[in-house]
Amino acid sequence: MQRTIVKGKNNEEQWWFKRPWRQLQTNLREIDWLDIDAERIVADLKSFKATSVLINSSGIVANYPTTHPYHFQNPYLQGDSLETIIEACHRADIAVLARTDFSKVRRPIYELHPEWAYISNEGSIVDYNGDVHVCFNSQYQQRHAFEIMKETLDLLDFDGIFFNAGGYQTIDYSNNHHGICQCDNCRTRFAAMYALDLPLVEDMNDPVYRKYLLFKQETSRVYERQVYDFVSGIRTNILVANNKAQGALTRGESHAEIYLPLPNWQYSGSDNTKHAKASHYPMLSVNSSADFVGIEYRHVAVSPHQQSLRQAQNLANGGGMCYYIIGRVDNKADRSAYDSIKQWYHYHAAHEQEYANLTSKADIAILMNNPHPRTNAEWEYQGWFRFLAENHYLFDSFSKGAAETVPFDRYKAVIVHEYEQLGDALCRKLDEFAQSGGTVIAVSKAGFRGDDLELREQPALECLGITRYKQVRTGMVAAYLKVDRKDAFPRFHDNDLCYVHGTYVYADYNERVEKYLKLIPPHHYGPPERCYYTIETDHPGVTVHAYGKGKGIYFPWEPGKQFTAHGHTNTIRLVADVLEELAGLDPVRGNLSPMVEVTLHRNEDDGSDLLHLVNGSGHFGTSYYAPITMHDLELTLPVEGGVREARSLMTGEAYPVEEENDSMIRIRIPRLEQLEAVKIVYGQATS
Numbered sequence: 001m002q003r004t005i006v007k008g009k010n011n012e013e014q015w016w017f018k019r020p021w022r023q024l025q026t027n028l029r030e031i032d033w034l035d036i037d038a039e040r041i042v043a044d045l046k047s048f049k050a051t052s053v054l055i056n057s058s059g060i061v062a063n064y065p066t067t068h069p070y071h072f073q074n075p076y077l078q079g080d081s082l083e084t085i086i087e088a089c090h091r092a093d094i095a096v097l098a099r100t101d102f103s104k105v106r107r108p109i110y111e112l113h114p115e116w117a118y119i120s121n122e123g124s125i126v127d128y129n130g131d132v133h134v135c136f137n138s139q140y141q142q143r144h145a146f147e148i149m150k151e152t153l154d155l156l157d158f159d160g161i162f163f164n165a166g167g168y169q170t171i172d173y174s175n176n177h178h179g180i181c182q183c184d185n186c187r188t189r190f191a192a193m194y195a196l197d198l199p200l201v202e203d204m205n206d207p208v209y210r211k212y213l214l215f216k217q218e219t220s221r222v223y224e225r226q227v228y229d230f231v232s233g234i235r236t237n238i239l240v241a242n243n244k245a246q247g248a249l250t251r252g253e254s255h256a257e258i259y260l261p262l263p264n265w266q267y268s269g270s271d272n273t274k275h276a277k278a279s280h281y282p283m284l285s286v287n288s289s290a291d292f293v294g295i296e297y298r299h300v301a302v303s304p305h306q307q308s309l310r311q312a313q314n315l316a317n318g319g320g321m322c323y324y325i326i327g328r329v330d331n332k333a334d335r336s337a338y339d340s341i342k343q344w345y346h347y348h349a350a351h352e353q354e355y356a357n358l359t360s361k362a363d364i365a366i367l368m369n370n371p372h373p374r375t376n377a378e379w380e381y382q383g384w385f386r387f388l389a390e391n392h393y394l395f396d397s398f399s400k401g402a403a404e405t406v407p408f409d410r411y412k413a414v415i416v417h418e419y420e421q422l423g424d425a426l427c428r429k430l431d432e433f434a435q436s437g438g439t440v441i442a443v444s445k446a447g448f449r450g451d452d453l454e455l456r457e458q459p460a461l462e463c464l465g466i467t468r469y470k471q472v473r474t475g476m477v478a479a480y481l482k483v484d485r486k487d488a489f490p491r492f493h494d495n496d497l498c499y500v501h502g503t504y505v506y507a508d509y510n511e512r513v514e515k516y517l518k519l520i521p522p523h524h525y526g527p528p529e530r531c532y533y534t535i536e537t538d539h540p541g542v543t544v545h546a547y548g549k550g551k552g553i554y555f556p557w558e559p560g561k562q563f564t565a566h567g568h569t570n571t572i573r574l575v576a577d578v579l580e581e582l583a584g585l586d587p588v589r590g591n592l593s594p595m596v597e598v599t600l601h602r603n604e605d606d607g608s609d610l611l612h613l614v615n616g617s618g619h620f621g622t623s624y625y626a627p628i629t630m631h632d633l634e635l636t637l638p639v640e641g642g643v644r645e646a647r648s649l650m651t652g653e654a655y656p657v658e659e660e661n662d663s664m665i666r667i668r669i670p671r672l673e674q675l676e677a678v679k680i681v682y683g684q685a686t687s
Contacts, residue, residue, distance in 0.1 A: 015159070016239045016248050019095070020352045021286050021320025022345045024329070025054040027099070030061060032328050036079035038088040044329035045094055048342055049349040053089060054162055054322070057082060057098035058152045059145075060105070060131060068151055070113075070144050072106040086157050097160035097239065098152055102145040103169050104131040116140040118169070119183040121200050128172050136168050137185035137219070146230055153234045160239030161231060162251065167220050173295055175259045180212065190215055210453035250276045250283050251322070254310045255290035256302050263564070266619040267385055269313030270597060271397065275368045277318050277360060279402035287314045288322035291337055298326040299333050304340035306624035309616060311344040312675040316599045316612035318358040321348065351649050354610060354679060358601040361609065361638075364388060364395040364585060366415040367403055380418040380443060383560025387575045390594035392587040392635075400426065413439040413585055416446045416461075417560055423451035427460040434463035435548030439583050443555045444505055445472065463552030465513040465545030471506040476557075478525040479504070480533070481517040481541035481574075488516055488581050491573040498541065498574045501566070505556040509543060516582070517541030541574075544582050553583055590635030593617065596672070600637060609680040611637065611646075615672050633669040636660055644683040650676055 012018070024045060045053055056063050062071045064082045086096045107130045110117055116138035117125045126133040134140045153161070170178050182198055190198050190212065199209040228245035231238050239248045252272030265271070269287055276285035289310040292298040301307075307323075314321050323341045325332055348355060366384055369377040388395045398406055400419065404426050408414055414433060416422070427447060434440045440463050447460035448469075459466040479500040483492045492498075497520075504519065519539035524530040545552045563571040579585045588598045597614040618627035646655045646667050655678060658666040669676055
């Protein structure tokens with residue numbers, strides 16, 4: 001039956017902004033439909049106090065009776081129907097989102113239309129267990145996927161839709177990278193845009209590859225808009241996840257993988273939620289915590305303490321929650337994380353209004369790189385994330401695209417780590433921010449390339465005071481920075497050196513730039529008899545350039561990457577001194593361990609503040625255990641007037657508050673387990 005208006009649970013416009021987000025993502029297997037029971041599904045969701053569920057509907061497999069000729073029918077549809085499940089969920093006030101995946105088709109469909117397939121440099125397709133990768137530019141994704149979307153949304157009363165594995169997919173489930181698609185669809189479209197042949201190798205030194213990156217950006221942007229226009233033409237009240245054109249909900253994912261190199265990213269929940277909230281406000285942020293230890297081992301769960309940490313981080317950074325499993329809740333072999341997830345879902349359900357409309361009170365922002373794990377820029381970004389979190393700064397992170405539109409006026413500093421691609425407009429915006437009193441902190445090769453990905457001939461950020469980049473030296477080993485100004489680096493009162501490993505940028509600076517630290521270039525480090533240096537240069541380790549009412553600070557090396565890789569306090573101590581002494585930035589002070597993350601948000605509904613402390617002490621090496629309970633914590637933080645009370649949402653207890661001055665208070669917290677949440681209420685204190 002064809003319908004244009006569906007009278008379902010969420011017929012209300014923009015319903016997604018009017019309900020809390022506690023989602024379960026059940027990636028159902030074909031065989032799960034043999035005996036699936038709608039009432040059992042609902043009962044399991046209610047046991048978690050879930051408010052929505054993401055469930056497979058379309059794409060690789062049709063989990064409903066389909067009439068589309070290129071939509072593979074699940075042969076195991078013997079249990080309750082998807083329609084029955086949706087109806088049961090709606091009766092329980094649970095929203096239902098369709099999970100779709102148009103990145104692959106079954107082999108018989110490929111045989112009918114081999115021109116739809118992704119093609120490698122060798123002319124091969126990717127057939128993974130009988131599922132063939134299809135090209136983003138093929139007629140399957142550009143035309144037939146839309147037909148399947150329409151069939152799904154016409155027949156079934158879904159409240160929203162999510163697209164898995166969208167865009168240009170080049171990696172299979174075994175983490176094999178197959179390279180740039182060479183199919184005729186890609187060749188034709190790329191040639192139409194740039195009059196060029198497709199590149200064969202992913203090489204930033206190749207100008208054609210740089211054009212190809214722009215090609216992917218533009219075609220993906222056009223597709224995103226087409227999807228939104230198409231879906232909203234079916235029903236305007238359908239949530240389209242991760243669609244910036246609609247601006248409803250952005251979904252991140254925290255997951256473990258066997259193949260990822262160490263170290264583990266212990267701030268995954270915080271990172272995903274921070275950048276989603278800051279980059280896409282007022283879009284909702286929902287960070288999904290994957291249950292399994294790796295894609296090859298989807299039936300074994302990560303530690304429940306790792307799940308607990310991720311959910312605590314989601315909450316502390318103002319986001320919604322999602323728990324992602326393979327199969328159904330009732331037939332899952334490893335259920336060890338259930339109690340941990342339920343604990344936080346139930347807590348959130350009890351305090352929905354406190355989390356309903358939070359905005360960050362951070363005064364520092366860091367530019368986030370594109371989410372390609374373990375690239376050089378990713379390591380640099382993660383190091384700076386840790387510098388800020390473990391020194392207890394209040395900070396946001398946002399994408400480069402968001403940085404072009406997000407106002408900087410509420411921040412004291414913006415950190416641009418080693419992000420090479422910065423457009424002219426964003427560079428001007430950063431300069432204007434410094435000119436008006438802000439601090440811009442830039443690292444290594446930040447801004448070396450423009451939006452067109454071409455190398456600039458002149459430095460892009462005037463606020464840094466760099467007149468010319470002379471040389472980028474890679475492979476720096478046995479190099480140091482001599483700490484020659486102890487007044488600027490008080491943490492180095494008993495140490496004269498900071499080590500430098502990796503890349504150093506030699507540059508010329510204008511005469512107003514103040515230089516700190518002296519580069520000691522690579523020298524002999526073996527045998528022991530020759531372990532000494534004889535050369536000290538005037539090349540700086542950090543520069544400060546007064547610019548208008550503000551300043552630009554530059555690191556010509558890569559402290560973030562170095563700290564991510566090695567984690568030595570030698571690096572974080574130096575950066576902490578730069579942040580406090582040279583940038584003049586204030587952390588949350590007190591006796592908190594570096595393993596405690598601090599966040600502060602404003603509740604826009606009632607004007608209160610919500611302080612969170614996240615205890616990360618359970619992360620040990622490559623494992624996650626229960627965090628060590630901490631006692632008798634004190635911290636000072638900024639406030640906006642007289643504080644009436646500071647009350648724990650965890651225990652209901654009112655905590656002692658002392659006013660340091662008109663804008664600072666000291667709070668004493670007797671006990672911290674995984675998470676503390678303190679509601680700070682303004683007004684006249686009651687006796």
